Amino acid sequence: MNNLTQSTKVTLLYIAIAFLFSVAIRMIWFYQFFGYEPFMFNSQLMINTNDGYFWAEGARDILSGISQENDLSPITTAASQLTALFAYILPFSFESIILFMPVFLSSLVVVPIILIAKSLDNLEMGLIAALLASIAWSYYNRTMIGYYDTDMLNIVLPMFLLWSIIWAIRTNENRYLLITALDILVYRWWYPQSYSLEFSFFGLILFYTLVWDRKNFYNYKLLALMMLAMVNLDGFIRFPLVLAVFYIFKDKRFDKYTYSILVASVVVFFASGGFTPIWNQLKGYVFKDAVTAADEGLKLHFFSVMQTIREAGHIPFETFANRISGHVITFILSLGGFIYLSYRHKIMLFGLPMIGLGFLAYFGGLRFTIYAVPVLAFGAAFLITEIARYMPTKRLKFLAITAFTLAVLYPNIAHVQEYKVPTVFNVNEIKVLDKLKNIADREDYVIAWWDYGYPIRYYSDVKTLADGGKHSGSVNFPVSFTLTSPQNISAKMARLDVEYTEKTFRFKEENKERIEDENITIFSNIEQMTKEYGFDDANDFLLSLQTDIELPSKTRDIYFYLPYRMLDIYPTVKAFSNINLMNAKMKSSPLFYMSRVFKEEQSGINLGQGIFLDLQNSTITFSDQKMPIKRFVQTSYDKNMKFKKDVNILNITADINVIYMSSYNTFLVLDEKTYNSLYIQLMVLEEYDKTLFEEVILTPHAKVYKLKI
Template identity: 75%
Template sequence: MNNLTQETKLTLVYILIAFAFSVAMRMIWMYQFDGYEPFMFNGQFMINTNDGYFWAEGARDILSGISQENDRSPIANAGSQLTAFFAYVLPFSFETVILFMPVFLSSLVVVPIVLIARGLDNLEMGLVAALLASIAWSYYNRTLIGYYDTDMLNIVLPMFLLWSIIWAVKTNKDIYLIITALDILVYRWWYPQSYALEFSFFGLILFYTLVWDRKNLYNYKLLAIMMFAMLNIDGFIRFPLVLVAHYLFKQERYQKYIYYILALSVVVFFATGGFEPIWDKLKAYIFKDAVVVGEEGLKLHFYSVMQTVREAGQIPFETFANRISGHRIIFILSVVGYIYLAYRHKIMLLTIPMLGLGFLASVGGLRFTIYAVPVLAFGIAFLITEIARLMPTKKLKVLSTVAFTLMVLYPNYKHIEAYKVPTVFNAEEVKILDKLKTVASREDYVVSWWDYGYPLRYYSDVKTLVDGGKHSGSVNFPVSFILTNPQEISAKMARLDVEYTEKTFKFIEENEERIKNKEVNVFSNIEQMTTDYGFKDTNDFLLSMQSDMKLPNKTRDIYLYLPFRMLEIYPTVTIFSNMNLMNGEMKQAPQFFVSKNFKQNQNIIDLGRGVLFDLQGQSLNIGNKKIPIKRFVKTAYDKDMKLQKDVSVSNFMANISVVYMSNYNTFLVLDEQTYNSLYIQLMVLEEFDKTIFEQVLATPHAKVYKLKI
């Protein structure tokens, strides 16, 4: 009993040490930017992940009890609900709660790591693994202070699930049956995409049972209760099913029915469509195409957003290794250690699903590396403790463990020290959104690119057409079209897209059952516009917008949010509407070049990338080619922060213009199509048609316009 008590005390001490270390490392970002006003709003640091504003919006609406229809506020999502709970019970501001939640919740990952190691009778391995896993590159990057997103529990919960499974298989105690099932229920509540990992764990337990422990009835109980917890039905139904299964498994008289109960759970799992979400996710991240083609109606082609999402792209080996272990040598040793660990403790083969998901990063993108972090942390930790065992004295064992642990922690610490990520928006940008909240109503729409959708909804409390979760090719097309076309055409598309979006909401609500039974289809807004206006070719419909057309009745106001920072992604914005929707062919990309690092030598300005601007000759030299420019424009803000423009036209026949934004120290080289686009005219030049637009807010950081039609 004394040994057990001593082991428990040591377990708690190791957990507290690792937890405190993890929290302290995540506070470094805050220390580095202490007092830096551009990162602060309402007296607190802002968060540094875009998606965080989605959950924050939901939590805000839960606490206020107000959420308008079709506003996409995630009031039913776990992230928002948990945040609202913490904000309600804790004596801190809402901004403080969302800033610090990732610090403390993500650090909980050390608990199951130490507990798993305890089950292997190697607590020192657990401490070393917990220290490394808590701050490894990819895990830190997605859980540092301010990184308020589902990732703060996305590794913690599967690690708790892994712990309960390992202890269930090792101890065969009934308590771990219910703990495992509850782990799955909570994990699914928090992260609905957990299907694939849960199913993989199930498969590994089945494999482990059939190969090494097939006569053990307990393992089949574990498989059955896991399957009931994994059903593709509401959690409020799965929970009582799990309780009933657990009750039956504890009764001696029902032991002979275990195999039948397991078979029933599998049948119900597939009958409820349990495998479909897994397949959908695989298709989305692995089998991604450049275009998405509709299956009904006009069969329009749209550009796939997955091609522009960095986290879904392939990454080089060094980046892959660094993100998992901090250094490629540590990564290689971790793999060796993991293989040795699995050889010595076959139960650790149950970690393969997480390791496999982490290695999926080599084809699926860097976001997956986070799953391999704790598993390979066990690998290097096992090597360190095994080396320590070879030491002749206890003092040398401790010293070697400390020395090697510091060596594997060091490159990860250096990464943390250098990882000075900015907040999503700076304080001046947020002030604009805060003012917009007083101008626009909750039913009004603000048109901007999807990168800014969540912050717009959180700070301005408005509706948006696209955001971080709604940015498929079909919904991106109209917004891209609005931002990259001339003002009159863009204004028409803005009114059309907003009103058709609302019409679609109403249609879906009125035809929910018929849509579910596939009796009717929901088409994209652009396809519905095409057919409603009597066209069979979307290209013809888009051309018709250059002439007079009857627009839908106005039901709400529309605003345009045009930030300066959009210049960086303008070429990406153009891609989504620069496509022939009828056949999927990409049109010639507009010419657009931004230079912020240039050098001037008398009348020649070197803009970089082989582009020279001749001020006196009003021409561009690109390689050996000399290109005349149509106009040179210089913009500057006066002492009253009003934009002033100096326009010099040199060649009416030319197609290229150069714009120098002096206050931003930025040159733009763009063709006539881009020069006349809504974004350039309204944000860069503040040249707007007063019959169509009204300027509402204007600062160097962003411009806001109200649509009059």
């Protein structure tokens, strides 16, 4: 009993040390930027992930008790509900809670890591693994202070699941049957996309049982309860179902029904569509295409957003290794150490699903590396403790553990110190949105690129057409078309897209049962517009916007949020509407070149990348090709922040325009089509059609216009 008590004390001590270490390292970013005014709002640092504003919006609406129809506020999601609970019971500002939640929740990962190590009678290994895993590159990047997202528990919960599985298999105790099922229920509540990992754990346990432990009824009970917790039904159904079956399994008289219950649970899993979300995730991140096409109707083709998201792209091996272990050498040692650890303790092979999902990052995007971090951390930690075991004295053993632990931690700590990510928006951009909140109605729409959707909804409390969760190619096409087309065409598309979005909401609400019973397809807004305006070709419909077509009745106001920062992604924004919807062929890319690093020379200005501007002769050279300039425009802000522009027509027949945004130290080289786009005209030049738009908020950081039609 005394030994057990001592072991428990050491376990708790190690958990406390690792937890405090994780929290302390995450505070580095806070001390680097606290007080830096561009990152501060309402006397607190702002968060540094776009998606965080989605959950924050839901928590805000839960606390206020107000959420208008079809605003897409996530009031039913776990992250928003937990945040609202913390905000309700804790004496801190809402901004402070969403800033610090990732620090404390993500640091809980040290608990299951050390508990797993305890089951292997190697607490020192657990401490080292917890220290490393808690601050490893990818885990830190996605759980740092301000990274307010579901990732703050997305590794903690599966690690608890791994812990309960290991203890269940090792002990065959009934309580771990229930704990494992409850782990899955909580994990699914927190992160509905947890299907794939849960299913992988189930498959590995099934394989282990059939190969090595076929006669153990306990394993089949574990599998049955896991599957019941995983079925694609509401949690309020799964929870009592799990409790009822657990109660049955506690009584050995019912062991003869174990196989039947397991088979029934598998049938319910597939019948409820349990495998569909898994396949959808694989298609989204692994089998992704640049262009997606609808299966019915006009079969329109849209540019796929997955091709533009960095976390879904391929990564080099060095980046892959660094993100998992902090250094290539550490990664190799961790991998070798895990193999050796699994040889010595085969129970650790149950960590393979997390390693497998982490390794998927090498093919399907860097975001997945986070899953391999804690399990491979055991590998490095095990090697360190094994080396220390051969030290002749306790002193040398302590020194060896300390030295090698510091060696594997150092690259990760160095990364944390250098990882100075900015907040999502700067305070001047937020002030624009905060001001807009008092101008726009909650039912009004703000049109902007999807990257800015969540912050706009949170700070301005309005609706948006696209955001971080609603940005498929069909959704992005009309937004892209609006932002990059001439003003008269953009204005029509904006009104059409908003009214058709609301029309679709109403149709879904009024025909909910019919849609489900008859499996009715809801077509994209563009397809609905094309058909209802009497066209069979979407391209012909888009051409009709140049004419005086009749628009839907106005039901709400529409605003355009045009930040300066969108210049950085203008070509990406344009790509989504630069496609032939009928045959998927990409159109020729318009000319858009931006330079913030240029050099004045005797004969002109070198803009970089082989582009040379000769103002004396009114020409611009691309590599060896010299071309005339149509316009040279210089914009600026005076000391009173009043906007000024000077437009010089140099060659009316030319197609290339040069804009020097002197206050931003930025040159733009644009063809005529890009020059006339809504974004360039309204944001860069403040040249707007007063019959279509009216200015609302104009600042150097972001500009807001209101649509009149």
